Amino acid sequence: MRAKQERRDAHESTVVRFLGIAIASFLLLPVVFIVFYSFQSGIYFTLLPSGLSIKWFSSFFASATFRRALWTSLSIAGLVTPLCCLVAVPTALALVRGNLPGREVINAFLLSPIIVPGVVTGIAFLSLFSRTDSGSSFVRLIIAMTCFALPFAVRSVVANLHGLPTVIEEAARDLGASSRQLFFHVILPQLRPGLLAGAIFVFVEAIDNFSIAAFLTDTRTTTLPVEAYSYIRDFDDPTVAAMATLLIALSTGLLFLAERVIGLEGFLRLN
Amino acid sequence: MTAGEVWGSRRQLDGKRAETAARPLGNGLLLAPALFLLSIYFAAQLLFLYQSLLHAVPGGTTVVGPPGLGNYRRFFMDSGYVNVLIDTLWISAELTAVVLCLSYPLAYLIARTSSRALRSFILFAIVVTFLSGGVTRAYAWLILLGNRGLLNSLMQALGLTDEPLRLVYNRFGVFLSLVHFLLPFMVLTLVGPLRNVPRVLELAARDLGANGWRTFCAVTFPLSLPGVINAVALTYVVALSSFLFPLLLGGGRVRFMANLIYDQIFTAYDLPFAAAIAVIFLAVSLFAIIALGWLSRRVSHGVHVQ
Numbered sequence: 001m002r003a004k005q006e007r008r009d010a011h012e013s014t015v016v017r018f019l020g021i022a023i024a025s026f027l028l029l030p031v032v033f034i035v036f037y038s039f040q041s042g043i044y045f046t047l048l049p050s051g052l053s054i055k056w057f058s059s060f061f062a063s064a065t066f067r068r069a070l071w072t073s074l075s076i077a078g079l080v081t082p083l084c085c086l087v088a089v090p091t092a093l094a095l096v097r098g099n100l101p102g103r104e105v106i107n108a109f110l111l112s113p114i115i116v117p118g119v120v121t122g123i124a125f126l127s128l129f130s131r132t133d134s135g136s137s138f139v140r141l142i143i144a145m146t147c148f149a150l151p152f153a154v155r156s157v158v159a160n161l162h163g164l165p166t167v168i169e170e171a172a173r174d175l176g177a178s179s180r181q182l183f184f185h186v187i188l189p190q191l192r193p194g195l196l197a198g199a200i201f202v203f204v205e206a207i208d209n210f211s212i213a214a215f216l217t218d219t220r221t222t223t224l225p226v227e228a229y230s231y232i233r234d235f236d237d238p239t240v241a242a243m244a245t246l247l248i249a250l251s252t253g254l255l256f257l258a259e260r261v262i263g264l265e266g267f268l269r270l271n
Numbered sequence: 272m273t274a275g276e277v278w279g280s281r282r283q284l285d286g287k288r289a290e291t292a293a294r295p296l297g298n299g300l301l302l303a304p305a306l307f308l309l310s311i312y313f314a315a316q317l318l319f320l321y322q323s324l325l326h327a328v329p330g331g332t333t334v335v336g337p338p339g340l341g342n343y344r345r346f347f348m349d350s351g352y353v354n355v356l357i358d359t360l361w362i363s364a365e366l367t368a369v370v371l372c373l374s375y376p377l378a379y380l381i382a383r384t385s386s387r388a389l390r391s392f393i394l395f396a397i398v399v400t401f402l403s404g405g406v407t408r409a410y411a412w413l414i415l416l417g418n419r420g421l422l423n424s425l426m427q428a429l430g431l432t433d434e435p436l437r438l439v440y441n442r443f444g445v446f447l448s449l450v451h452f453l454l455p456f457m458v459l460t461l462v463g464p465l466r467n468v469p470r471v472l473e474l475a476a477r478d479l480g481a482n483g484w485r486t487f488c489a490v491t492f493p494l495s496l497p498g499v500i501n502a503v504a505l506t507y508v509v510a511l512s513s514f515l516f517p518l519l520l521g522g523g524r525v526r527f528m529a530n531l532i533y534d535q536i537f538t539a540y541d542l543p544f545a546a547a548i549a550v551i552f553l554a555v556s557l558f559a560i561i562a563l564g565w566l567s568r569r570v571s572h573g574v575h576v577q
Contacts, residue, residue, distance in 0.1 A: 013384070013483075016376055016379065016380060017380065017384070017386075017389060019376045020376050020377055020379075020380040020384075020389065020393060021389070021392070023373050023376065023377055023454075024377065024392060024393045024396040024397075025396070026373075026451070027396040027397060027400045027451065027454060027455070028396045028399065028400065029415070030400075030407075030408050030411035030412055030415055030451065031399055031400060031403055031407075031408075031411065033411055033414070033415050033421055034407065034410065034411040034414070034415075037414060044419045045414060045417075045419050045420060045421065045424065046419075046424065047421075047424045047425065047428060086304075087304045087305050087308065088305075090301035090302070090304065090305075091301065091302055091304070091305040093301050094298060094299065094301035094302045095302075098298060098299070098301070100299055100302075106302065106306075109309060110305055110309060113309075113312055115508060115556065115557075115560060116316070116553065116556075117511070117512030117514070117528075117529055117549075117552065117553070117556065118512060118514060118529075119512070119514050119529040119532050119533060119549070120316075120319075120512075120529075120532070120549040120552065120553055121312075121315075121316075123319060123532065123536060123542070123545055123546065123549060124315040124316045124318070124319040124549075125315050126536075126542075127315070127318055127319050127322055127542060127546070128311075128314060128315035128318050128319070131318060143311060146308060147308050147309070147311055147312040148312075150305065150308055150309075154305070200402070204402050204404065207404070208404035208405055208406060208407075210405060210406055210514075210515050211512075211514045211515065211529065214533070215536070224406075225404075225405075225406040228406050228410065229406070229515075229518075229519070232410060232413070232519065240410050241410070241411075241414070244403075244406075244407040244410055244411065247403060247404055247406075247407050248399070248403045248407060251399065251402030251403050251404070252399060252402075254402060255395075255398050255399060255402060258398075264391070264394045264395070264398060265394070267398070268394070268398070268459055268462075
């Protein structure tokens with residue numbers, strides 16, 4: 001009876017497994033396709049490529065606009081990521097370990113930028129900056145991206161801090177640790193997984209964001225997605241595929257980093 | 272990344288409240304940097320709300336008063352605009368339904384499969400897709416579905432069609448690429464609730480003679496329902512704010528609310544009207560979040576009572 005049932009289990013999960021593999025392959029299809037396309041030598045996609053080449057990567061790096069956009073995007077992400085982490089740690093401490101009244105409300109408020117559609121946030125910042133006439137395009141992008149990406153960092157660090165047993169902190173206190181020592185030697189090292197996960201999310205959002213950046217870039221300062229969009233409108237060749245492959249390589253690198261340090265499940269906060 | 276998680280974290284905070292009452296480390300001042308950033312953000316949103324009450328001078332970039340509801344009236348009087356709103360709400364609902372059907376098996380396998388390799392493969396596919404970004408994926412679909420793309424090349428090579436089929440710059444292309452875009456969000460929010468369904472209840476159902484499908488329908492699915500509604504709320508809200516995919520793959524024929532707003536800025540140069548559309552859009556999104564949140568709480572209450 002039991003064995004029969006288990007056989008039936010196995011049979012049914014074969015269907016589900018097959019479905020799962022099919023859907024996961026559907027997920028991977030565009031990524032695999034675009035990497036393949038970027039290494040084709042022809043200008044158009046063909047099933048059997050006439051040859052492989054890296055000329056679209058050369059074409060990407062040969063373009064001064066793309067080089068500038070790449071540099072702008074990397075600088076924005078490189079500044080916004082540590083900024084968000086620096087703000088997220090004290091915020092999480094106050095929210096999780098503090099005893100402020102109305103913490104739930106503050107937390108919901110802090111996370112609210114995530115639910116506002118990007119385009120709305122983009123125009124809101126556009127009208128704020130055009131009213132106050134402040135800063136260069138780059139500074140505007142930094143401010144907008146920091147406000148927009150902060151919730152991702154706060155969310156990860158708050159979740160991490162929640163999972164930490166308070167006994168360790170109590171023990172450190174009992175052994176005479178000062179608040180400073182407690183923070184730097186006890187709490188901060190334990191926050192590494194949450195900070196890493198949050199940093200990866202912030203970094204990716206900051207590089208990839210289009211809907212906010214579209215409103216804040218100008219002719220001199222554009223980001224990679226905005227530049228890619230205008231290139232796609234004017235040209236039909238795999239230069240943007242080369243850019244996509246570079247971004248996929250970057251995110252796969254981040255994925256392996258996350259996997260090594262905290263594991264995929266921890267990164268996605270599944271456990 | 273939205274509604275569900277906002278509630279989720281609130282619940283987390285609730286749980287620890289009693290324990291942390293005596294912690295001295297957290298201090299209101301620690302919140303200052305975050306509140307400063309948040310105040311810039313809300314200043315922008317409020318100014319924006321105010322601008323929606325003004326109107327643009329034709330042909331210029333100046334915006335003048337007096338404040339009024341003219342822009343809002345203009346939106347609701349024009350059936351073209353209202354149709355975009357209805358269309359956005361409807362396509363997003365269709366998208367959410369399709370994405371739910373595709374996400375559930377994936378989330379189920381992540382939560383339940385005994386094969387480590389399969390779980391790793393699915394997680395890898397989800398994370399690579401998720402991290403590779405919107406622009407990359409929208410562009411990939413644009414080429415993949417194009418006249419010379421993978422699908423048309425394959426179908427022509429197999430002799431299924433002589434002429435390339437039109438797969439982009441229409442609803443199909445936008446829909447398919449958005450299903451792909453939304454899938455990881457939904458799967459990742461479904462895994463937690465599925466893991467929380469007690470395994471013993473499923474085993475008990477099996478021991479009492481239910482087959483796998485019956486166990487799923489009578490035990491697993493109903494118990495995961497609050498989580499499903501949370502995931503549906505999240506996916507619906509992300510779908511509503513679709514912008515890049517209709518912009519690139521819609522060819523101007525498929526427009527979501529966000530595209531309408533974008534056109535008002537970059538084609539009509541009418542910031543106040545764009546602001547008014549955005550406020551209406553935001554109100555509708557918030558209403559959807561609140562309604563689905565209410566539903567989720569109702570259902571999870573029902574599950575607990577059982």
